[in-house]
Amino acid sequence: MNVPLVVGVGHPDRGDDAVGLLVAEAVGTARPDLDVRLLTDPLALVDLLPVVEVAVVVDAAVTGSPAGTVHVFDATHAPLPGLQPGGLASSHGLSPGDAIELARALGRIPARLAVVAVEIDAVDLGQPPQPAVVAAVQHAVAQVLALVDAESSSN
Amino acid sequence: MTRARSLDVPVLARVEGEGAMHVRIRDGKVDDVRLQIYEPPRFFEGFLRGRDAAEAPDITARICGICPVAYQAAACNAVEAARGETVTDAIRAMRRLLYCGEWIESHALHIYLLHAPDFLGYPDALSMAADHRELVQQGLRLKKTGNELMELAGGRAVHPVNIKVGGFYRFPTPSEMARARASLDQAAADAEATLRAVAALALPDVRMDYHFVALDPENGDYPLEDGRFVLSGDGVGDPDRFALDLFDERVVELHVEHSNALHARLHGVGSYVVGPLARWALVGDRMTGRAAALAAELDVERPVRNPFASIVVRALEVVFAVEEAQRLLDTWPGDPGPSGVDVPRGPGVGYGASEAPRGLLVHRYRLDDDGLIRDARIIPPTSQNQAQIEADLRAFVEDHLDLDDAELTRQCEVAIRNYDPCISCATHFLRLHVDRG
Numbered sequence: 164m165n166v167p168l169v170v171g172v173g174h175p176d177r178g179d180d181a182v183g184l185l186v187a188e189a190v191g192t193a194r195p196d197l198d199v200r201l202l203t204d205p206l207a208l209v210d211l212l213p214v215v216e217v218a219v220v221v222d223a224a225v226t227g228s229p230a231g232t233v234h235v236f237d238a239t240h241a242p243l244p245g246l247q248p249g250g251l252a253s254s255h256g257l258s259p260g261d262a263i264e265l266a267r268a269l270g271r272i273p274a275r276l277a278v279v280a281v282e283i284d285a286v287d288l289g290q291p292p293q294p295a296v297v298a299a300v301q302h303a304v305a306q307v308l309a310l311v312d313a314e315s316s317s318n
Numbered sequence: 319m320t321r322a323r324s325l326d327v328p329v330l331a332r333v334e335g336e337g338a339m340h341v342r343i344r345d346g347k348v349d350d351v352r353l354q355i356y357e358p359p360r361f362f363e364g365f366l367r368g369r370d371a372a373e374a375p376d377i378t379a380r381i382c383g384i385c386p387v388a389y390q391a392a393a394c395n396a397v398e399a400a401r402g403e404t405v406t407d408a409i410r411a412m413r414r415l416l417y418c419g420e421w422i423e424s425h426a427l428h429i430y431l432l433h434a435p436d437f438l439g440y441p442d443a444l445s446m447a448a449d450h451r452e453l454v455q456q457g458l459r460l461k462k463t464g465n466e467l468m469e470l471a472g473g474r475a476v477h478p479v480n481i482k483v484g485g486f487y488r489f490p491t492p493s494e495m496a497r498a499r500a501s502l503d504q505a506a507a508d509a510e511a512t513l514r515a516v517a518a519l520a521l522p523d524v525r526m527d528y529h530f531v532a533l534d535p536e537n538g539d540y541p542l543e544d545g546r547f548v549l550s551g552d553g554v555g556d557p558d559r560f561a562l563d564l565f566d567e568r569v570v571e572l573h574v575e576h577s578n579a580l581h582a583r584l585h586g587v588g589s590y591v592v593g594p595l596a597r598w599a600l601v602g603d604r605m606t607g608r609a610a611a612l613a614a615e616l617d618v619e620r621p622v623r624n625p626f627a628s629i630v631v632r633a634l635e636v637v638f639a640v641e642e643a644q645r646l647l648d649t650w651p652g653d654p655g656p657s658g659v660d661v662p663r664g665p666g667v668g669y670g671a672s673e674a675p676r677g678l679l680v681h682r683y684r685l686d687d688d689g690l691i692r693d694a695r696i697i698p699p700t701s702q703n704q705a706q707i708e709a710d711l712r713a714f715v716e717d718h719l720d721l722d723d724a725e726l727t728r729q730c731e732v733a734i735r736n737y738d739p740c741i742s743c744a745t746h747f748l749r750l751h752v753d754r755g
Contacts, residue, residue, distance in 0.1 A: 204465075204476060209458055261444075268447035269455060 166198045167217040167311045168273075172205055172259050178290040179230065179283030183222040185292070186281065186303045190221075193304065197311065208262040213271035217314045219307050222259050224280035231299035232282040235306055238263055239276045277310045279303055325715075325727045337739075339730065340576075341715055348715050351708045353734070355577040366694040371397045371663070371685050372483050378681070378696065379477050382740060384427070386477045387420040387468065388674030389681075389696075391543045396681040397483045399546075400668025403661045408654035409485040410544065411646050416471035416481065417543040417672070418643040422505070423464025423475070424675035425636045428738045429512065430457025433629050436732040437519040453515065456508045460636065463505040467643055470498045485658030499647040502640055509640045510612060513633040517616045521626040522729065524717075526710060528552065528623060529587045530596035531702070533673050534559060540604040540638060541597060541673045548671075548678070550584065553599030553621030562669045565680050571697065582702040589705035592677030593737065594631040595622050609638040625710050625736040632675075632738070663689030674699050676738045700739045707737055 171187025174180045184201050191199035200211060212218055224234055226245070236243055243260040259278070266272055281299050283292075291297075323343040342350040362381055366374060374393040379386035391413055398405065405413075430453070431443040440446035447454040465475035470490050472478025480487050490498075530553050533545030548565065551557030560568060571580040584590045599621030605613065613620075613634055622631055665687050671680045677699030684693040714733050718726060 206458075206461070210462065264444050265447055265454075268444050269451050 165215055166196065167219070167315065168198045168200065168211060168215040169307055169311070170200045170202055170208065170211060170218065170220045172202050172220060172222045174203060176289055177286045179292045179296045180223050180286045181292050182281045182283060182296050182300065182303075185297070185300050186221045186279070186307065189300055189304045190307050194308065205257055205259040205262040206265075208259060209266045209269065209271060212263075212266045212273055212276065216274045217311060218273045218276050219310050220259055220263070220276070220278045221303065221307060222278065222280050223283040225284065226282060228282045229295070230282050230284045230293055231295035233299055233303045233306055234280045234282065235310070236278040236280065237276075238278050239272065239274070242267075243278060275314050279306050279310070323723060325723055325730065327727055327731060339711070339734065341711065341730065343715065343719070346719055348712045351712045351715070352576040353704055353708050353711070355579040355704075363694045363696055366683070366691045369691050371400070371683065371689050371691055374681075374683065374691065375481055375483060376479075381696070381698070383476055384424050384740065385420060385674045385676070387416050387472065387481075388672050388679050390478065390481045391417060391672040392670045392679050392681040394481065394483050394670065395544050395672065396668045396670025396683050397685070398661055398668070399670055400666035400683055400685050401661050401664060402666065403484065403659060405485055405659055406655055408489070408651055409657065409659070411650070412471055412486055412489060412657075413481070413543045415643055415646045416468060416478065418639040418646070419464045419467025419471065421464070421542070421639040421675050422509075422636055422643075423461050423468065425632045425639070426457050426460035426464060426512075428675075429516065429629055429632055429636070430454055430461075432738070433735050434516070436735060437521060437629070456511060460505055460508050460512065463501055463640070466498055466501060470494055482658060484661040485656070487657065489654055489657045495647055495650060499644065502644050502647070505640045506608070506637075506644065509633070509637040510608065513612055513616065513630070513637050516629050516633045517618070519629070521624065521629075523624065524626060524714060525623045526625060526713060528595065528599070528621070528706070529584065529590040530599045530621070531584065531590050531592050531678060532596040532600045533562075533671055533678055534601065538604060540601060540642075542642075543672050545671055545673075549600045550587070550590070551600060557600055562671050562680070565669060565671075565697070566682065566695070569697065569702075571701065577704065579701045579704060581705045582697060583705065589709055590702065591706050592699050592702045593628070594635055595625070595628055596677065597673060598622060598631045598634070605634070605638050607641050609634055609641055612637060625733065628736045628738075676700060676740055677702060698740070700737070703737045703739065707734055707739065710736070
């Protein structure tokens with residue numbers, strides 16, 4: 164099996180939206196053996212996903228749960244829940260979910276694809292993430308590593 | 319009895335930014351067309367006041383995530399013009415290379431992900447990708463190549479950080495340039511295949527009488543990163559040519575109630591077109607090499623008066639931009655000199671312009687004795703195209719009243735996408751509403 168890929172998506176200067184990047188950075192520090200990438204352009208996922216067997220994408224999410232709640236989704240065979248049809252409506256608003264579905268349409272989904280998402284609720288310009296979101300980073304890291312290690316041990 | 323119809327699209331899809339459209343039809347005549355740009359005003363001109371002129375490229379780059387280089391180049395040009403400074407040929411060449419990257423990336427994105435689904439019968443790019451994998455992969459390869467050129471010359475693909483007033487913080491190394499050059503052969507093949515594919519599309523047959531406006535660089539190049547003169551004409555007769563510094567006298571911006579983006583009018587003309595159709599109409603004879611050969615082989619008319627054929631001209635410009643990037647890398651001097659020239663702080667008024675993927679972009683700054691921006695005016699391409707988009711829609715709807723509301727609405731959205739409008743830039747625009755009463 165090739166090296167598992169962990170991709171953090173987010174914006175470093177938009178409050179809680181930085182959480183995907185923070186989690187991926189922490190994963191990279193804890194596990195230098197993994198291929199960790201930080202993205203601001205989710206479309207790059209279309210090129211990254213097909214070259215690995217296991218990938219975990221880390222992003223922020225808004226589902227109505229309390230800020231800091233960590234969600235885990237299996238995106239190997241189905242779109243993320245709540246993804247609107249007719250994606251790619253505007254390249255300014257391209258989401259990781261849209262990029263994953265484009266990759267799926269192109270046959271570029273790895274054997275195992277998971278999304279770890281941290282609930283957020285504040286994306287103010289230039290603000291740091293809220294304490295509740297920062298406090299969730301280590302739990303999200305643990306979820307990412309559990310996914311990667313579970314898949315590695317099954318191969 | 320009045321017979322009336324109304325067509326509404328509350329949120330236009332596959333355009334950059336947020337807007338809507340409303341069309342009202344009464345007794346078989348289009349009574350009202352409104353392209354509503356409801357994305358809030360972004361006040362960038364206000365943000366610039368009191369800021370150091372050197373900050374203008376980085377601040378204005380944030381107007382757009384798709385065409386930041388257009389803003390950076392125009393800002394640099396305006397500040398340098400205000401201070402009476404010019405850059406070296408090598409700096410100009412590197413700006414043009416950076417700009418080629420943006421054209422390839424932006425045009426490929428629009429052609430493949432936003433516009434092609436309209437002509438291949440798909441509701442969106444995801445549905446199209448499932449049936450046309452190789453086509454979409456070709457587009458994604460092109461976009462990636464564009465991004466790589468922007469990373470090479472600009473330091474990163476989104477909101478580049480290596481460009482500054484006076485030049486660049488550093489030039490890329492020869493090995494970095496060699497790596498970028500190697501990927502351009504595949505891009506050239508992809509660009510040619512893209513042009514051949516879109517030239518074969520079945521497009522609606524529409525003919526409009528357009529007035530075109532495009533930059534006219536003094537060195538006779540196809541317009542891209544700079545130009546001190548502007549061409550204005552119908553693409554058939556000799557165009558009017560005026561200095562960029564007269565843009566404020568020639569173009570008036572008007573506020574219309576239904577749009578948060580100003581509408582531009584050319585003095586003595588009214589609405590006009592900027593972008594690929596305008597560049598091709600006014601200076602298409604400046605294309606050389608493979609782009610010129612393919613335009614002749616595929617019989618791309620000049621001027622193109624069918625707005626739906628803008629996708630063909632956009633693809634032609636991708637061929638050109640790839641070839642131009644190859645040329646710029648192949649002719650890069652062994653000793654390019656310094657990557658920047660000094661632009662001393664001080665007073666002045668300067669106009670700067672560049673040809674964003676979607677059309678002419680003009681900046682004008684007034685600087686004070688300390689080099690601070692006292693007044694700024696930014697005229698983005700979508701603001702300039704808005705009135706003509708509405709005119710296109712009016713003409714298209716009047717000629718296609720036999721279509722039912724759903725199909726007429728769909729085709730109106732396609733007509734808007736012909737312009738690759740960037741609403742986010744213009745507010746500084748789409749919901750469609752057709753009202754037949």
